[in-house]
Amino acid sequence: MSAITxxxxxxxxxxxxxxxxxxxxxHPGGLVAVRQGEQVRVYINRCPxxxxxxxxxPQEFCTYRGKILMCAHHSAMFRFEDGHCIDGPCKGARLEPVPVRWVEDRLVLDLEPQQ
Incomplete structure (x- = not known):
């Protein structure tokens, strides 16, 4: 399995x-990484x-109190730690997480092998 930084x-x-x-x-919109201290989560850049x-x-995001990612289009608010929408038109929905891991100081994404 290969990985990309x-x-x-x-x-x-x-x-x-x-x-x-x-x-x-x-995803055509790419990905978004959010950080709280040493914790980083990555989600698909798509509001539910x-x-x-x-x-x-492009690539400019609204964050609130260093814990919330806000959709710029409809003001839905998502927690950094789990992508759960806590306020807005899609309350209760979640952002789609992307599994990542740390290799030294690099955040990497494992790619599925091509078949």
Missing amino acids: LCRLNDITDGGALGLPEHQQL HFSVPLDYR
Whole structure:
């Protein structure tokens, strides 16, 4: 199984979000990584409400109190730690997580082998 590097921990502001548009093989909108301290979660950049991207400008995301990612289109609010929508038009829905792991200071995504 091969892996690709998504980013390094210091590429993501603590309490912020980083767009990863170069990984569009998973979704046309790319991915978004959110960080709280040493914890980083990666989600597909797609709001469950109308399947629109979360960013308000390409790769620019709204975060709130370093714990919430907000959809720029309909103000749905998602917790960093689990992608659960706690407020907005899709309350109760979740962002689609992308499983990642750390290799030293690099956040990597394992790719499925081609068949």
